[in-house]
Amino acid sequence: MAKVRIGVIGAGAIAQHRHLPESDANRYSTVGAIADPVEDRVKALGEQYGATPYTDYKKMLKSDEVDAVVVSGPNALHAQMSIDAMRAGKHVLCEKPMATTRADAKRMVGTAKKTRKFLMIGLNQRLMPPHVRAKEILDGGRLGKVLAFRTAFKHPGPEGWSVDGSKSWFFQKGAAAMGVTGDLGVHKADLMRWLLGDEFVSVGGVLATLDKKGPDRKPISLDDNAYLTLQTKKGIVGSMILSWTNYGAEENYTVLYCQNGVLSIGTDPEYGVVADYANGDREMHRVGKMSTNEEQVASGIIDDFVDSIRKNKKPSIDGMEGYKSLDVILTAMDAAAQGKTLKIRH
Ligand SMILES: NC(=O)c1ccc[n+]([C@@H]2O[C@H](COP(=O)([O-])OP(=O)(O)OC[C@H]3O[C@@H](n4cnc5c(N)ncnc54)[C@H](O)[C@@H]3O)[C@@H](O)[C@H]2O)c1
Structure with missing residues (x-):
């Protein structure tokens, strides 16, 4: 199977310390695109990882550059970003807290079911x-x-x-x-x-x-x-x-x-x-x-996410776990x- 192309939405500290380097280091995945409204930040990271930079994550989702998405923006945006990504046919690893309301968290779990996409939560x-x-x-x-x-x-x-x-x-x-x-x-x-x-x-x-x-x-x-x-x-x-x-x-x-x-x-x-x-x-x-x-040590979360996509098995920490x-x-x-x-x- 070709490498899983990962798109990262929200190129802040967690993306820079963990999701980008861990996606790059995993032999079965690569960083395909990065989205963040801060243009300088996303351009510099795009160059570093050889990935396409976007200032609007919705444009990234429309492209055919990624198979899976990591949602690592501010808490209140997690639910909509994850739902948009799953509807665009991408598997999602969403950072914690997965949402800010129970209703949004349930919508995310429902969307994963409906779209048959994996929803994993970053409870590492x-x-x-x-x-x-x-x-x-x-x-x-x-x-x-x-x-x-x-x-x-x-x-x-x-x-x-x-x-x-x-x-x-x-x-x-x-x-x-x-x-x-x-x-x-x-x-x-x-x-x-x-x-x-x-x-x-x-x-x-x-x-x-x-x-x-x-x-x-x-x-x-x-x-x-x-x-x-x-x-x-x-x-x-x-x-x-x-x-x-x-x-x-x-x-x-x-x-x-x-x-x-x-x-x-x-x-x-x-x-x-x-x-x-x-x-x-x-x-x-x-x-x-x-x-x-x-002192950051590798979290293992990207490795688990990529493994679940490659082997088509339920993520180890799924949406319902995140909800509870x-x-x-x-x-x-x-x-x-x-x-x-x-x-x-x-
Ligand atoms: N699992 C963990 O151990 C862990 C650790 C730290 C942070 N987190 C979670 O990760 C998420 C991000 O935290 P952080 O520490 O990286 O924050 P941060 O402030 O360092 O970075 C947030 C990034 O999101 C970007 N952003 C804002 N609006 C956006 C939008 N509309 N589209 C795309 N990007 C947007 C900002 O420009 C910034 O680059 C939070 O939900 C946080 O709870 C998890």
Whole structure:
């Protein structure tokens, strides 16, 4: 089969750090075209990757230059871009959060079904080596049932990451719709659903805007911190802490308290996964690194997407998975706004 020609919509930080180099590096894919309204940016990247630059993604979709599309623009544009791409006959890898409303996320899933195109969501925490090893250990059964967990994802904020710095869409309510909950929370909701093999049934908590300011120096109208409590169908309870105001080293850890011991992921700088058993045994696993904003490691998401296209098999993280993880976070936002714990109904 000829190489899968990938078109990238939104040529910002995630595209530049991951999707473009990873599409270029995969022996079965190539970058066919790139679309972004910022002309200089898209032209320079087009030259770098030997791909056609477009300032209007709809023109790219009309061309016959791509077989599949990566949607990596601002959150509020994901749904329409993905739907347009699938209707144009392209498979889609859409960044997280897949949409900003449940209705849009459902429309995306419906369009994938109708057009018979693959819809994959960029929830790449599942693919990171420490998380893969932790899942193997949990599924191995020696730790017994998970009873409780705490998980956190905290960094100094997207202004140090986005190609547009503090003027970025990340701080604009209309374009982002969600703050740190949509950025980091949706990753953690997805990771925990996958690690636990269980669905969340309730969530409550507090969202706050503590420190982030927009270009006008006024506080942003999005959350920059969130403290959530959750419960699963099987009764597992846990906490999730999310922050854009951790002005120190990034934290991305998860601790699972199980019947026969404790599993810690991302708490030791050398050993990505540590299992402490109730009988005193300790297993320390030196596994591949967790990607951080400062130090990017290959995410594996493009490799999975290309593999699913080549082998014509359902993507490993499909639209319904993206929907369920998004629903946890949208419910958390409603719960915080109402000051209540709410049921998650998907
Ligand atoms: N999976 C992950 O780990 C991960 C990490 C970072 C970002 N993301 C997600 O990727 C998406 C992009 O984030 P980023 O960090 O690259 O942001 P960014 O601000 O660095 O880049 C966004 C890009 O989108 C472009 N854009 C704006 N409007 C557009 C339009 N109409 N058509 C095409 N492009 C348009 C901007 O010009 C900019 O180049 C977000 O949804 C974010 O949540 C995912």
